[in-house]
Each structure stands twice: as structure tokens, then as C-alpha cells.
Amino acid sequence: MAIEGIQTLEIIEAMENFIDSIRPPENIRNQVDLSYKIEEQSVIIFEIRPKWNKPAEKMESNIAKSTFVKLKNEWKVFWFRSDLKWHTYTPKPSVKTLKDFLTLVKDDKHSCFWG
Numbered sequence: 001m002a003i004e005g006i007q008t009l010e011i012i013e014a015m016e017n018f019i020d021s022i023r024p025p026e027n028i029r030n031q032v033d034l035s036y037k038i039e040e041q042s043v044i045i046f047e048i049r050p051k052w053n054k055p056a057e058k059m060e061s062n063i064a065k066s067t068f069v070k071l072k073n074e075w076k077v078f079w080f081r082s083d084l085k086w087h088t089y090t091p092k093p094s095v096k097t098l099k100d101f102l103t104l105v106k107d108d109k110h111s112c113f114w115g
Contacts, residue, residue: 076094
């Protein structure tokens with residue numbers, strides 16, 4: 001089930017503000033940039049870079065994901081590991097709000113999201 005309308009607007013506003021606060025300077029965004037997408041009930045933060053062997057093509061690398069669980073009214077937190085799979089973020093597997101998720105990602109106290 002996808003995230004509902006009014007909640008989607010709140011998510012977009014929170015994500016736009018978050019991404020704007022952490023994006024690289026404009027003059028290097030053609031080499032590395034950050035963005036997000038909403039898929040069903042999940043919000044995914046990813047990095048955009050040129051492919052190493054085809055610089056004219058861009059590639060996306062996942063960083064963090066949070067999935068809203070309506071039944072529990074919480075956001076599950078995941079990080080993308082080198083095995084190219086999503087894993088539960090064990091220091092804090094769920095949070096109450098999207099803002100809490102964004103704070104976890106930005107602070108990255110365990111160096112899972114930003115390396």
C-alpha cells in the first residue's frame with residue numbers, strides 16, 4: 001500500500017529540506033549529488049554519480065531507506081550494505097517519525113550510511 005496523499009506532501013517537504021541541507025556544492029553536482037525517491041511506503045536516499053566506465057551515464061547508489069508501517073505507526077530503518085542488499089539498521093531498527101529517520105542518517109553515529 002502506498003503512502004497516502006497528505007502524508008506524501010509532508011514527506012516531500014521534509015525530504016526536499018533534508019536533501020537541500022546536505023547536497024554537495026552546486027559546482028560539483030555533475031560529479032556527485034544526492035536525491036531521494038518515494039516507492040510505495042518507503043523513502044530511499046541515494047547518491048548520483050557518473051558511471052566509472054561510461055562517464056556520460058549516471059548511476060544511483062542507495063544509502064538509506066525508511067519504510068512506513070501503518071499498523072505500528074512507525075518507520076523501519078534500513079541501510080544499504082556492500083552486499084547490495086538492504087539491512088535493518090540494528091542500532092535503531094525503527095523510529096516514530098520521518099524526521100527521526102533523517103536525523104539518524106545525517107548524524108550517522110555508526111558510519112553505516114555515509115561510510
